[in-house]
Amino acid sequence: MSTIPLYRRRLLQIGAAAAALPLIGKPTLVRAQDKPLTGKTVRLLTWADDTGTAQLRNIVAPFEERTGAKVIVDRTGGTSSMVAKLKAAGDRPTYDVITLSGAGAPALASAGLLAKIDQDKIPNLKDVPEKYRIGADGYAIGYLLWTNGLIYSTKTYSSPPDSYAALWDKSVAKNIFLPPADYLESMQTVVMAARFAGGDQSNPEPGFKKLEELKDRVVMLGENPNQVADLFRSGSLDLGGLYSPAFFPTAIKDPSYNMSASYAMKEGFYTQTLMTVIPHTRPGDDAAVYAFVNQTIDPVSQGKMTEDILNGSVNSKAVLSEAARNSPYIPSPEQIAEHATTHDDAQLAKTMSDWTQRYTEIFS
Amino acid sequence: MIRNTKLAWYCLAPVVVLLFPLIAASLVVLRLSFGVKDAEWTQIGLDAYFQLASPFFARSFILTLRLAAESAVIDVLLAVPVALVLARLRSRLWRRVCLLAVLMPLLVNLLLQSYGWLVVLGPAGVVNRALLSMGLIERPLRLLYAEPAVLIGLVQTALPLVVLPITQALRGVPIAMEEAAATLGARRQQILRQITIPIALPAVIAAGTLAFAYNASAFAVPLLLGAGRVQMLGVVIHTEVAPLFDFPQASSASVALTAAALLLTSLVGLWGRRKPA
Numbered sequence: 001m002s003t004i005p006l007y008r009r010r011l012l013q014i015g016a017a018a019a020a021l022p023l024i025g026k027p028t029l030v031r032a033q034d035k036p037l038t039g040k041t042v043r044l045l046t047w048a049d050d051t052g053t054a055q056l057r058n059i060v061a062p063f064e065e066r067t068g069a070k071v072i073v074d075r076t077g078g079t080s081s082m083v084a085k086l087k088a089a090g091d092r093p094t095y096d097v098i099t100l101s102g103a104g105a106p107a108l109a110s111a112g113l114l115a116k117i118d119q120d121k122i123p124n125l126k127d128v129p130e131k132y133r134i135g136a137d138g139y140a141i142g143y144l145l146w147t148n149g150l151i152y153s154t155k156t157y158s159s160p161p162d163s164y165a166a167l168w169d170k171s172v173a174k175n176i177f178l179p180p181a182d183y184l185e186s187m188q189t190v191v192m193a194a195r196f197a198g199g200d201q202s203n204p205e206p207g208f209k210k211l212e213e214l215k216d217r218v219v220m221l222g223e224n225p226n227q228v229a230d231l232f233r234s235g236s237l238d239l240g241g242l243y244s245p246a247f248f249p250t251a252i253k254d255p256s257y258n259m260s261a262s263y264a265m266k267e268g269f270y271t272q273t274l275m276t277v278i279p280h281t282r283p284g285d286d287a288a289v290y291a292f293v294n295q296t297i298d299p300v301s302q303g304k305m306t307e308d309i310l311n312g313s314v315n316s317k318a319v320l321s322e323a324a325r326n327s328p329y330i331p332s333p334e335q336i337a338e339h340a341t342t343h344d345d346a347q348l349a350k351t352m353s354d355w356t357q358r359y360t361e362i363f364s
Numbered sequence: 365m366i367r368n369t370k371l372a373w374y375c376l377a378p379v380v381v382l383l384f385p386l387i388a389a390s391l392v393v394l395r396l397s398f399g400v401k402d403a404e405w406t407q408i409g410l411d412a413y414f415q416l417a418s419p420f421f422a423r424s425f426i427l428t429l430r431l432a433a434e435s436a437v438i439d440v441l442l443a444v445p446v447a448l449v450l451a452r453l454r455s456r457l458w459r460r461v462c463l464l465a466v467l468m469p470l471l472v473n474l475l476l477q478s479y480g481w482l483v484v485l486g487p488a489g490v491v492n493r494a495l496l497s498m499g500l501i502e503r504p505l506r507l508l509y510a511e512p513a514v515l516i517g518l519v520q521t522a523l524p525l526v527v528l529p530i531t532q533a534l535r536g537v538p539i540a541m542e543e544a545a546a547t548l549g550a551r552r553q554q555i556l557r558q559i560t561i562p563i564a565l566p567a568v569i570a571a572g573t574l575a576f577a578y579n580a581s582a583f584a585v586p587l588l589l590g591a592g593r594v595q596m597l598g599v600v601i602h603t604e605v606a607p608l609f610d611f612p613q614a615s616s617a618s619v620a621l622t623a624a625a626l627l628l629t630s631l632v633g634l635w636g637r638r639k640p641a
Contacts (some may be wrong), residue, residue, distance in 0.1 A: 080606030088403070107609045110402050180592040182603040220509040221592030227482065234488035236504055352610055357420045360603070364595045 030211040035068025038287035040219040041274060045082055045098040050249065051144075051274075051309050053348065055099065058304040064065045065296040069288045079104040086113050086279065098277050098282035099143050103184060105136035106349050111182045114139040116282045121290040124297040124315060129337065132273050132314040135345065140275035142298055143313030144305060147331050147340070148242035148270040149263040150187050151177075151228070151252075160262035160328070162172070164196055166239055177228055177240035180221040181360045185242045187271045188354055190241060195267065201344055204355065212362055221363060222247075232259040242270050245329040246310040252329060261329050268341035271312060300345055312336050397615035404611050412616035419602050421600070421617065428580055428597040429624065431511070435518035436526075436576040440568060442519070443526040450527070451534035463511065471526045482508065485589075494525040509591040517585040523574040529574070533567030569636035573629040580625045597621050606619070 044060070046052045050077045060071045076082055079101040086098070088106055098108075108114050116138050120123055125133060125141065132142035149251050150161050156172060166173055179185035194200055194207025209346050219237060222228045225247035233238040233256060247260035252259055263269040280288060295301060296310050303319035305311060312331045313320075331340070348355075400407040415421060446466065453459040469477060484490045487504035495501045507513060537560050545555045561568070583598035591600070597617055604614035 078606060079607060083609055084605075084611070101607075103607050104609075107402065141401065170576055180590075182607055184607055218593075223592050227588075227591065230482075231487060234486070234504065236487035353610065356603060356608060357418075360592075360595055360600075361420060361423075364594050 040069040042071045042292045043096045044073045045095045052306040059301045093281045093283040096282045096289045098224045102273045105140035109136040110138040115278045127317045134345040140277045142273045142314035143276045147312045148239040155278030173239040176221045180223040233257045268339045271340045271342045314322045393615045397619045399612040412612040424600045431577045432580040435579045436572045439575045440572045441527040450531045474584045513589040514594045517589045518579045524525035526571040529571045533564040537563045
């Protein structure tokens with residue numbers, strides 16, 4: 001007698017559960033259909049530093065959310081490690097996408113390790129200005145802009161220096177720093193000095209002579225940004241460059257460090273294009289790979305990367321917040337369009353070894 | 365006999381396993397040194413070695429060997445009195461305390477030690493603050509980013525490597541011999557100069573060559589304390605790798621440095637063996 005009510009109750013429970021099933025199942029089915037790359041994997045090689053961390057937040061996460069694809073990220077030390085890894089891997093498919101500094105792309109391209117970029121598969125490329133769009137003879141596309149200006153002491157300068165001539169003004173800039181020889185910034189400093197002295201990248205001699213005039217006032221070559229920041233804090237540095245405020249994401253905003261950055265030089269500020277490349281032999285699906293590359297230059301992703309790591313965006317329609325637009329450390333797309341200048345990567349690749357040695361000899 | 369040989373090989377197996385990656389990596393570097401830039405594994409050339417004769421590399425080479433030699437000599441001069449104290453301390457507790465103090469640099473990361481020197485010698489560091497507070501200077505002295513700062517860093521980081529073998533050697537000098545000399549009228553300085561040090565000399569020379577070899581390949585210390593202005597070969601090799609991606613050049617410089625350090629340490633070792641005890 002007592003089993004009958006239980007049996008009826010159980011039947012009602014099962015019936016209610018069965019009736020609810022379509023309501024639970026249906027949304028899941030709809031979500032899977034909306035995500036076009038579900039089940040696909042993209043293997044990314046990028047930096048181990050803040051730039052890599054920001055990439056996980058601002059590019060990888062939204063890409064995975066939007067497409068359903070999975071991104072496996074390998075964060076290695078720096079561009080030289082990436083080049084060494086890829087050369088060691090040879091023809092073995094290891095990575096689908098690599099983001100690295102501009103100098104690494106030609107090295108990999110000349111070793112025959114990269115695929116030519118199919119620009120038609122990257123819709124966001126149309127908003128990237130010509131000079132940042134393609135690099136390494138078509139084997140790389142622009143990713144971000146590393147922007148270099150002057151770093152100055154707010155104790156020495158009441159307003160931002162507006163010319164590179166400030167470096168040669170002994171009466172004000174008594175103690176300066178320059179970039180170290182193993183930074184690309186040092187090569188841009190040679191170009192800057194050459195242009196300042198009436199030469200240019202193909203005629204750097206005036207630049208080397210001009211740099212020799214700085215020798216006695218150079219306190220150090222800024223190998224370690226923390227050391228540089230500490231010297232500004234202690235009042236031991238007045239000015240330095242070419243250098244990026246991105247090296248001091250915390251210190252430059254802290255008033256106790258007495259430092260700020262200027263992109264307001266009338267000669268323009270310098271940029272280095274960080275690149276995205278696709279290896280010739282890769283494990284992933286082309287649709288997923290190109291979709292990810294497109295995401296790297298998405299205007300929202302670019303805006304967020306710019307704000308996070310104080311780099312410039314290659315996409316002229318990058319979405320920046322009001323705070324970012326007003327920040328002296330973040331060049332806006334308009335500033336980049338009007339005042340940014342750069343060097344010839346292909347020409348520099350031929351002369352870099354010689355220039356690095358000469359630069360080192362001047363300051364060591 | 366056969367059992368002993370087999371046992372010996374089994375005992376050596378972990379060492380061989382550990383040595384294998386080192387030997388393999390060294391062979392890879394050697395092969396790369398004969399490569400051509402951008403075709404390291406497919407072409408062979410001697411350009412990288414010819415480049416070592418250029419003034420740029422030659423200056424760096426000479427600077428490296430000079431700083432390594434200077435730091436080795438200073439280390440030995442500092443280490444001998446410390447080793448004497450360690451060797452002759454009777455109290456076990458104090459011996460352990462002193463040994464710990466000597467070993468500290470080996471327990472602390474090299475980068476941290478270099479940062480420590482930045483704190484001591486930097487413009488806002490201990491030395492400058494003391495001098496400023498005493499009114500001896502008006503502006504901080506530039507103690508860093510030059511050869512003296514790098515030399516201080518090299519001496520400090522290699523000191524434990526020199527103290528320990530000298531201490532062991534001095535412990536081996538029989539106290540009875542020193543007492544006998546004293547009873548025959550020898551003064552302390554004479555005992556030290558004519559008995560203690562000569563007996564321990566092979567170990568002193570070995571410790572000095574160890575410091576030389578260690579500092580010849582220094583990278584972190586000249587990079588941090590020299591800030592790009594003291595171009596020891598380790599720093600130059602780093603530049604050849606990044607941003608120049610010239611792996612053959614970096615490898616050839618490494619091979620040349622290793623060969624030079626091995627040659628010099630062998631010559632010093634030979635000289636030490638020939639000296640009468």
